[in-house]
Amino acid sequence: MKICVMPGDGIGPEIVAQALRVLDKVGDKFGRAFETTEALIGGCAIDAEGVPLPAGTVAKCKDSDAVLLGAVGGPKWDVIDPAIRPEKGLLGIRKELGLFANVRPAKLFKQLSAACYLRPDIVARGLDVMVVRELTGGIYFGEPRFDGEKDGERFGYNTMTYYEHEIRRIAKVAFEAARKRSGRVCSVDKANVLDVSRVWREIVIDEHKNYPDIELSHLYVDNAAMQLVRDPSQFDVLVTGNLFGDILSDEAAAITGSIGMLPSASLGAGNPGLFEPIHGSAPDIAGKDLANPLATILSVSMMLRHAFDMAEEADCVERAVEKTLEQGYRTGDIMQEGGKRVGCTAMAEAVLANM
Ligand code: NAD
Ligand code: IPM
Ligand code: MN
Numbered sequence: 001m002k003i004c005v006m007p008g009d010g011i012g013p014e015i016v017a018q019a020l021r022v023l024d025k026v027g028d029k030f031g032r033a034f035e036t037t038e039a040l041i042g043g044c045a046i047d048a049e050g051v052p053l054p055a056g057t058v059a060k061c062k063d064s065d066a067v068l069l070g071a072v073g074g075p076k077w078d079v080i081d082p083a084i085r086p087e088k089g090l091l092g093i094r095k096e097l098g099l100f101a102n103v104r105p106a107k108l109f110k111q112l113s114a115a116c117y118l119r120p121d122i123v124a125r126g127l128d129v130m131v132v133r134e135l136t137g138g139i140y141f142g143e144p145r146f147d148g149e150k151d152g153e154r155f156g157y158n159t160m161t162y163y164e165h166e167i168r169r170i171a172k173v174a175f176e177a178a179r180k181r182s183g184r185v186c187s188v189d190k191a192n193v194l195d196v197s198r199v200w201r202e203i204v205i206d207e208h209k210n211y212p213d214i215e216l217s218h219l220y221v222d223n224a225a226m227q228l229v230r231d232p233s234q235f236d237v238l239v240t241g242n243l244f245g246d247i248l249s250d251e252a253a254a255i256t257g258s259i260g261m262l263p264s265a266s267l268g269a270g271n272p273g274l275f276e277p278i279h280g281s282a283p284d285i286a287g288k289d290l291a292n293p294l295a296t297i298l299s300v301s302m303m304l305r306h307a308f309d310m311a312e313e314a315d316c317v318e319r320a321v322e323k324t325l326e327q328g329y330r331t332g333d334i335m336q337e338g339g340k341r342v343g344c345t346a347m348a349e350a351v352l353a354n355m
Contacts, residue, residue, distance in 0.1 A: 001032070001033065001034050001035065001065050001066070001307075001308055002035050002036075002037070002063065002064045002065050002066075003023075003034055003035070003036045003037075003064055003065065003066050003067070003068055003303070004036075004037055004038075004039050004060045004061045004063075004064035004066075004067045004068070004272075005020065005036050005037065005038050005039070005067075005068045006038070006039050006040070006041040006042075006057070006061075006067065006068070006069045006070065007038070007044075007070040008041055008042045008043075008044065008069060008070040008071050008072040008086075008281065009042045009043040009044055009070075009071065009072050009073055009074045009077075009086060009281045009286075010070075010071055010073070010074050010280070010281025010282055010283045010286040011070070011071065011281055011282045011285060011286045011291035011344075012042075012069075012070025012071040012072065012281055013070060014286070014287075014289065014291050014293070014344050015070055015071075015277065015291050015292075015293045015295070015296040015344060016068065016069075016070040016296060018293040018296070018297065018344055018345065018347075018348035019068065019293060019296040019297050019299065019300045019348075020036065020068075021348055021352060022297050022300055022317060022320075022348065022351060022352060022355070023036075023300050025352055025355050026300075026304065026310075026313050026316065026317065026355075029313075029316070029355065030310070030312070030313050030316075032310070032313070037060055037064070039054075039056065039057040039060045039061065040054060040056075040057055041053060041057055041069065041072055041086075041089045041090065041093060042071075042072025042073060042077075042086035042087075042089045042090065042281075043072060043073060043074055043076060043077040043086040043281075045057065045086075045089060046077060046080070046084060046086065050084075051084055051089075052072070052084055052085065052086050052087075052088045052089030052090075052092070053088065053089040053092040053093055053096075057089075057093070058092075058093065058096050061093060061096070061097060061271075061272065061274075062096075062097070062271065062272070064272050065272055065307060065308070066272050066273055066274075066275060066303050066307035066308070067093075067097075067272055067273070067274040067275065068274075068275050068276070068296075068299065068300065068303060069090075069274055069275070069276035070276070070277075070281075070296065071276070071277065071279065071280050071281040071282070072086040072087060072089055072090050072280075072281060073085070073086040073087055073280060073281050073283075074086070074281050074283045074286070075283055082147065091140060091141075093274065094135050094136055094266055094274070095136050095141070097266075097268055097271040097272065097274060098136065098268035098269060098270065098271055099135055099136065099266035099267060099268040099271070099273065099274055100134060100135055100136045100137070100166065100169060100170060100267075100268055101132060101133075101134070101135060101169075101170055101173040101266070101267045101268065102131075102132070102133040102134075102135040102245065102264055102265070102266045102267075103130065103131075103132055103133075103173070103177065103264060103265045103266075103267065103302075104130070104131040104132075104133060104245075104249045104252070104262060104263075104264040104278055105128075105129075105130045105131075105262075105263070105264075105302075106127065106128075106129045106130070106131060106249065106252035106253060106255065106256050106262055107127065107128045107129075107256060108123070108126065108127040108128070108255065108256045108257065109256070109257070109261075109321075109322060109325050111322065111325035111326050112256065112257035112261070112325060112334065112336070114336050114337070115257035115258065115330075115334045115335055115336040116255060116256070116257055117229075117254065117255065117335075118229065118232075118255060122230075122231060122232075122233070125231070125232075125233035126233050127232040127233065127252075127255055127256060128236075129228075129232060129235045129236070129237075129238060129252055130177055130181065130236070130237045130238070131238050131240070131245055131248055131249045131252055132170065132173055132174040132177060132237060132238065132239045132240075132245075133240060133241075133242065133244075133245025133246065133248075133249060134162075134166065134167075134170040134239075134240070134241050134242050134245065135242060135245075135266055136166075136242075136268075137161065137162055137163070137166045137241070137242060138160055138161070138162060138196075138241040138242030138243055139158050139159065139160035139161075139241075139242065139243050140242045140243065141161075141242075142158060142159035142160055142161035143159060143161075144157075144159055145157065145158045145159060160194065160196045160241070160243070161196060162196050162199060162200055162241065164199070164203050167199070167200050167203040167204060167207075168203055168206075168207050170239060171187070171203065171204045171207040171208070171239060172207060172210075173239075173267075174187075174237050174239035175207070175208065175210070175211040175214050177237050178211075178214050178236060178237045179211075179213070179214065181236050181237060182236040183213060183214055183215060183236070184214070184215045184216075184217070184235075184236035184237065185208075185214055185215070185216050185217070185236070185237045185238075185239055186216075186217045186218070186219055186224070186235055186236075186237070186238050186239070187200070187201065187204045187216065187217070187218050187219075187238075187239050187240065188218075188219050188220075188221050188224040188238055188239070188240035188244055188245075188248065189201050189218065189220065189221065189240065189241070189244070190220055190221050190222075190244075191218070191220070192220055197241075200241065201218060204216070204218075204239070221240070221244045221247075221248070224238070224240075224244075224248060225247070225248060225251060228248065228251055228252060228255070229251070229255065232252070232255055249262070249264075249278050250278065253278060253279070257334050257335075257336075258292060258331075258333040258334045258335070259278065259279040259295075259333070260277070260279060260291065260292025260294060260295050260331060260333040260334070261292065261294055261295055261298070261334075262277065262278045262279070262295050262298075263275070263276075263277055263278070263295050263296070263298035263299035263301070263302050264276055264277070264278050264299065264302070265299070265302045265303070265306050267306065272307065273303070273306055273307050275299040275300065275302050275303040275306075275307070276296075276299055277295030277296045277298075277299055278295065279295060285332075288343075289343040289344045289345055290331065290332055290343050290344060291331065291333075291343075291344045292331035292332075292333050292334070292344070292347065293331075293344050293347055293348045293351075294321055294324075294331075294347065294351075297317065297321060297348065297351060298317070298318070298321060300317060301314045301317040301318050301321075302314070304317065316355055317351075317355065319354075320351045320352075320354035320355040321351055321354075323354040324347070324350040324351050324354050327340070327350065327354075328340045329342050329346070329347055329350045330342070331343065331344065331347050
């Protein structure tokens with residue numbers, strides 16, 4: 001099993017190094033051979049090769065069975081030409097690999113109930129939401145786009161576009177996911193205002209005809225954002241476009257105790273999947289061994305499950321994470337009184353010991 005590893009920038013190298021120790025341990029414990037190769041993406045690639053997504057990186061990814069990514073970006077590269085920003089590297093590899101479906105499971109580990117910002121009675125109802133975010137379309141990629149001047153002042157725009165086939169295939173992913181869960185999908189859009197959202201809703205409703213066993217509902221994105229903090233237990237699978245999904249998944253992450261907890265899988269057809277935490281490069285804590293490695297470790301678990309069909313191995317990693325939380329280990333991002341306060345390395349070591 002060939003894995004292309006892209007640590008990226010900021011805390012990326014720290015969290016990926018720890019996640020790879022977990023992968024190594026899985027290899028030892030279950031007698032699996034993982035072959036890893038490193039590639040540059042984001043700011044580090046700009047520094048080394050002048051572009052955020054070198055051709056060699058794309059080739060290495062395509063030649064792998066799965067891709068593991070840390071995070072990209074940072075203040076150092078915020079000032080450069082927007083066409084070659086680190087984030088362009090991430091958007092580029094998603095597009096290159098055709099990874100149109102970003103699956104972001106937001107689950108509140110019961111051990112972190114006290115770290116949840118919501119009222120205890122709401123927390124008690126549980127939070128187990130899967131955000132299915134469209135990843136290669138929408139306003140992120142729509143043309144035309146413009147950053148310049150008009151009528152003597154600064155002026156800019158982007159375009160939110162969706163083709164029927166893009167909506168259909170992400171809706172399918174959501175309905176299929178719901179079949180393995182509680183059987184409910186809520187589609188999130190802004191169909192009361194946006195033309196593109198009316199197309200979105202119509203196609204989701206049409207695709208739903210193939211899934212009569214699934215319950216489908218719709219919410220406008222502003223209401224969805226509100227409902228997510230009012231009572232997250234009402235949701236099972238949320239399906240939405242690129243931008244709304246980006247925002248709602250950070251919100252869902254906060255409810256699980258910290259953005260440092262949420263893994264994700266970016267999947268397409270044919271090419272290897274890309275597994276990454278949903279958070280960014282956290283420049284404010286980079287290089288200090290403070291980052292929470294659990295989102296990346298759980299991304300490895302998603303990789304084992306989805307890319308390699310290794311359910312037992314994935315379960316082992318997830319159980320070890322739960323046990324580590326049970327034992328009280330907490331990195332600084334988890335807002336909770338007490339607990340064993342640890343850094344990135346020590347958190348990962350506790351997970352390793354629990355495997
Ligand atoms: P961020 O997710 O990097 O950080 C937001 C806050 O959460 C910060 O206070 C940070 O310290 C904290 N945080 C994030 N991950 C953490 C972890 N694992 N452990 C502990 N604390 C953690 O978001 P931002 O500050 O808006 O963005 C910083 C940079 O990261 C920007 O350049 C942005 O473009 C980039 N970014 C990259 C990705 C990605 O690579 N997938 C995702 C989001 C943002
Ligand atoms: C994410 C990030 C990226 C996104 C950025 C860094 C391009 O926020 O993976 O959630 O917006 O998709
Ligand atoms: Mn994001």
